[in-house]
Amino acid sequence: MKVSKFTVRRRLFWLLMVLCLLFAALAVRLAYVQIGKGAELSAKAEDSWRRNIPYSAKRGEISDRNGNVLAYNITTPTVMAIPVQIKNPEQTAKSLAPLLGMTEESVLKSITKRQSIVRLQPGGRKITMEKAQQIRDLALPGIVVAEDNKRYYPFGGLAAHILGFTGGYNQGLTGVESKYDSLLSGMNGSVSYLSDAGGRLMPGSSEKYVEPKDGLNLTLTIDKTIQSIIERELDQAMDRLQADSALTIAMNPKTGEILGMAARPGYEPGAYQEYDSAVYNRNLPIWMTYEPGSTFKIITLAAALEEKKVDLLNDRFFDPGYVKVGGATLRCWKKGGHGSQTFLQVVENSCNPGFVALGQRLGKETLFQYIKNFGFGSKTGIDLNGEENGILFKLPQVGPVELATTSFGQGVSVTPIQQITAVSAAINGGKLFKPFVAKAWTNAETGEVVSETKPQLVRQVISE
Known part of the structure; x- marks a missing residue:
């Protein structure tokens, strides 16, 4: 059947209209993506390209009620590898192994992992400043020396069961280090860079530094002088009586503030691995039960x-x-x-x-x-x-x-803490207070007091 010229023109017209509509829809969509969603999509793309090198926040210091610092941080560099940026893995492993105290095989295995960033463990964690500089001087592609922190307890085992200690990643494991870990640890920062799909540094891109937010400083209720005296007396009693264990608590009966608390056997938080776990996991003044x-x-x-x-x-x-x-x-x-x-x-x-x-x-x-x-x-x-x-x-x-x-x-x-709390109530006018060791929190940068613990009255037990 022969189709008329008019019908052909009409069909071409409608086809043209459909194509125009499709083109208009495409233009609107493109404008929406470019203008409306452009910033969001660009940010997502950059996020997928960006690689982060973590920088640890400084853990908050712990002090006694008079400002004597009982726990603080020492800067300890940590070595990391960006495997895709390493040009000669065998030579890199050979250069790093003697400095990290690791075998070439173990270093090579780490730096050839299919990961964006790898920590060289155990030898590359918390190394000395001198060793960090030696590694920087090698200028090895793909090897980064990042800043890390290590906890230091200047008075050895003083107030160990109150302070507790931190683990390999500066996380609190016992004592107030564990109880208030989230407040002490702060928020880590990073240095980030843009890389392609293969992990190589994008030419012309710049690094982005996110500053770490340090943890809050903690002031304890304990008095270092009182704590030192009671620990000295415990050591002498242990030696004189050949005792298996001993403990002491000193508390302000009018507030519930713990002025000193100690137990024997004791330990040093900075070397807790050298002690039986029962020594540091059992804080006798609050854990032990006895017939009073x-x-x-x-x-x-x-x-x-x-x-x-x-x-x-x-x-x-x-x-x-x-x-x-x-x-x-x-x-x-x-x-x-x-x-x-x-x-x-x-x-x-x-x-x-x-x-x-x-x-x-x-x-x-x-x-x-x-x-x-x-x-x-x-x-x-x-x-x-x-x-x-x-x-x-x-x-x-x-x-x-x-x-x-x-x-x-x-x-x-x-428990000893129950006994001293009850006796305090018997002699302070009949008021039973909740005992506590965390006195105040301060901002590490400004010194501003963020919060302070007030004495908490549990109940009036007897009349004055």
Whole structure:
């Protein structure tokens, strides 16, 4: 069938219109990509081309309450390789191996990995400044010496269990180094460059430096002088008594601030690998549980006075040297007993039978409520990891004997931090404070105080 010229022209016209519409749509799309999305796509392209050489932020310093620095950083360079930029891997490995204390084979294996950046480990991490300069002087293509930091503890093992230590990448592992790792570590920076798909440096491109943001400085509640004294005394006691372990806590009873805390055996944070992990993982003042004995009588006495169950000057008690409770004989430390005495003398003489009488006057419900109110049986919440709860009798299990032994500190298990916190509440006006070691945070550059820990009252346990 013959098609008329008019039909052909009409079809060509509509084809032309369709092509014009397609061209207009393409132009609009191109304009949108170039103008509307241009900056975003350019940034994505640059991001895909950019390679980063990390620069570590300086970890915040840790000081005592008087400004004595207990932990700070030493600049320690680290060697990195950009494999695609290395022109002669065998010669590069041969030149680096003796400087890094590594074999040529291990260096060669590292620098030929299919990665954008490789750390030369272990020999290339945290090297000396002199060795870093020697490597820079070699001017080896693809080998970069970046800045890193190493933690230094100038007073050796002083306050080790409070400070803790950092690992190979300056990450906190124990103590306040771990507890406050995110605040101390800061944000790392980098030097970045543009590379092609093969990882080679793009001609004419410039490096981009992102400055690292240093961590905050931490001021502790501890006093270096007090800490030094208690550690000296612990060392002497360990030597004199040939003890397996020893510990001390010094606390401000009016605030809960820890002024000193130490345990033996101790360790040096900078050489923690040389010690048994049980030594640095167990902070005895907050981890160890023990039977408090006569020091626990302070709690029974405080409860009896608060409940008006005793008149220390006018009430009397006769101590024959023992007391029979529920078929058990509980003895006084003094053979033959103290005889007739006031309850003030019961306290002065630390007389077990006299405290059994106070416990009986209180009854198990009242005595154990005071014990819990003083913080026993639960964690104090001190800002250190590894705290234990201690162990108390469950109230249904408390019979006459359990009540009697608890009243003079036997049959219960407490932690040293619980004991010092409770005794502080007994003598500071009845206020139970939460113990803490982190006093304040400051900006490393400006010295401005970012935050400060205020004393936290848990509860009023007894009246003043």
